Amino acid sequence: MSEKISVLIVDDEWMVRSMLRTILESAPDITVAGEASDGNTAVSMAATLRPDVVLMDIRMPRADGLTATERLARSAHPPHVVVLTTFDLDDYVRTALHHGAVGFLLKDATAHDMTAAVRSAARGDAMLSPKVTRRLLRHFTEDDEGRRGTQTEQRAAEARQRLQALTAKEREVLAALGKGLSNTDIAAALRMSEATAKTHISRILTKLSATNRVQAAILAHHAGLLD
Template structure:
């Protein structure tokens, strides 16, 4: 079954371009397009897409507000924020609201298709180092007193720190000398115990709670 995608951007040419690129993939299907956040909220409810590509800056209702409304109404769709800027406070707020990551508009067609597949599979789009830099920049501006989440075991806390560094399950398994399936179980337990949607929110939580402390800028 194809992954159902809703493309949201206020520029018609951008919508058409992304839609054409995604529809060209055998496992992806663009089920709708919206030109602003308000229209996206309506279409998300009507079409029930698996993944929504959501522009950040739009008239009527911006991408952040639309994401909040869509995810408050349903936990089903995954949202990828689209932005021209790699450091955007709207994107950070969207991650906190439950978006699964973000993608730069000048990403390649292969990166675009891969991003949709990644979030549709339930993972967060955290591979680009810019995502971690984004979170670190905002966490650095808000000093916190480090805490150890009492809900987590010491091993789960170790895993959370590595998730916050952007490591994959395989990389975490190598780092901690664990089976990859064990790491996957730990990640699932972390999300459940902390009531987080996915790895993107886990990264935000880890920095905001001080489980991971941003290093100095170079």
């Protein structure tokens, strides 16, 4: 990664791109490498510019953000994608994460949250805003209530079995992660260094065979750790 975090902004509205550029370039450690107004252009520009992070809108012409995110994940030099949208819909979150996005923020996020998401993504840390995490987990809670009791109990038992591989401290970290906290916030809440928090999270993902923080949070939810 370059000295400054390079970002490609992808949104079909020029005013939104302008706002995002202004916010990001106000941070001393972030630079905007380019802008794209649709998914196809984003994939092409990313191949040329090789940004560290892509801020990706969902609904765009030619190729939407979900399609572009999936194509970027299969590219030779995949950037870290943070999906940014006004559409607070759980299906988008799940699909984006499945396609390789490492973060998901709403467009009404604060400037601080946006720059924090870019930095987190550049480090390779998946990030969801606490608001989105709560909605996503609530969605799975509603799914559980709609399933037959035996199916829900079986999934809970499987999740509890997988969590047995974790130490007591790792379970604490997982519970904090499940609330949508960043590594910095987890470290502060549990009185440990950020490096230690990151190490714990890495071990948690490995032990749970989870590819990202959201998968780990969902397992924690199914196991009842977040109740």
